[in-house]
Amino acid sequence: MTPAEGPVSRPATIREVAALAGVSHQTVSRFLNQDTSMRPATIEKIKIAMAELHYSPNLAARALRSRQNYRVVVVLPEASQYVPIRVLNGAAKAAHLAGYRVDVVALEGTAKERMESIATLLAGADLAGVLSFAPLPPEALGGAELVTRVPIVVAGAYDDKMRASGTFANGKATIKIMEYLHGLGHRNFFHVAGPLDWISARNRKDAYEFAIADLGLHSHGIARGDWSSKSGYLAASQIMASPDVTAVVVANDHMAFGVMRALHENGIAVPTTVSVFGWDDLAESEYFMPSLSSVHMDLETQGSIGMKRLIALMRGENLAPELLSEPTMELVLRESCGPVRPSSQGLTIPTS
Structure with a gap:
């Protein structure tokens, strides 16, 4: 030294x-x-x-003494920025406090390559359990014997009583968004949904459709994005094809950024002409121009809840009531939303 x-x-x-x-x-x-x-x-x-x-306990020595495994794997989608780092931090902390080692795996490549990665992952002899923040298709999980041997929790799934559980499942905040925009006079809406193999995206879309019917509003369409800003940017062409739209509800902030960029490029002012509401309350949302209204969640707690659900499953314990509770969410109101435009003002794209 x-x-x-x-x-x-x-x-x-x-x-x-x-x-x-x-x-x-x-x-x-x-x-x-x-x-x-x-x-x-x-x-x-x-x-x-x-x-x-x-x-950090000597996990290898403990495994030899107790014949138990102490390695858990957290699975992220290929575009892992769509799972905020605060969620991952909460999950990792809960695992470490319970004495487990955490490995993080990102699913990359083609659909076939991702399937092969999942199969290889689940075949690991020292694996105690898996917490996935990406959908795991049933065919990727192999036979019932494998699923029984390796406890798996997919964040955003449901328990056997159909109660929403995990990090992103609950979509009820979408109804609050719609009620808020309705209070500003908006009646003509458009929704940019996330990929519908994600339960969170389906729940937000379902809540949007429920609010449309419940409040007597009009939906001019639903575009399917992939969580990326590019998909939001491309979805804006469908929004602009419906000149009566005054409010766009987007399933995450990344796609909302893309929507707002495309509207700006086409001379459509936010929120003067169209209001836009996102979801996730990313740090960038506060500093975008205009700043983006969004849904805030306690992401560290939600990551911790996902991991604690897995630990309870691995240990054969009943879930504590707080692990079945709905996530706390609140609307963060910023500059991207405003009163409905005058009825005489249509959504028009300026010509050069």
Whole structure:
């Protein structure tokens, strides 16, 4: 070690965790071995101490002793920017606190290549479970024996009572968006949906259609995007083909950015002529021109909930009530939405 280098930090030990938590090292060992008879207060003290010391148990040694696996895999779509990093951070933290190692895998390539990647992933002998933020087609999961052996949670799926669960499933905020825009006088709408193999995209589309019928509004169409800004940009051509549209509800912020760019290029002012509402409350939304109205979620908590659902499944535990609750969402109102334009003003594209 050269003088310029400081002492190499060593990982915390189980005895140091025990000392900080005010318990015996045997008690910490019981916690790591998932002793269900421990008091909740004791468990909480140990978790706090582990987090403060950045304690990571020797998972390989534990696996050999207990014959259990401690590796979980988080699956992201190829375009992983559509799963915000805050969601991934929440999931990883929950896994580490429970004593699991996390690997992150992005599904890339053709449909066939993605299918092969999933099959290879699930065949791993040391795999404890999978949390996926991308849809996993049934044919990619193999036979019932594989699914039974490897617990899998797809964020945005439903439980056996058809309650929305996971990170992005609930689409009810779309109804609140529609009610808000209706209050501004809007009656003619367009929806840019996400890819409909995502339950979140289907739920937001379904909520949009419900609000159209419930509020007596008129929908001029639904375009299918792929979460990308480019797909929103291309969808704008369908919006501009319907001159009566005054409000566009978009399934995520990325696509909303593309919509607004295309409208701007064609001389259609937001929100003077058309109001646009997104979803995700990305950091960029506040600084776009105009700033984008959006739906804010506690993404860290939702990532944590997804991982805790997986951990409960892996351990054969009942889900705690908070893991079945709907995510907290709120509308963030910004410059991209305004009162409906005068009825005499149509949505026209200026000619050069």
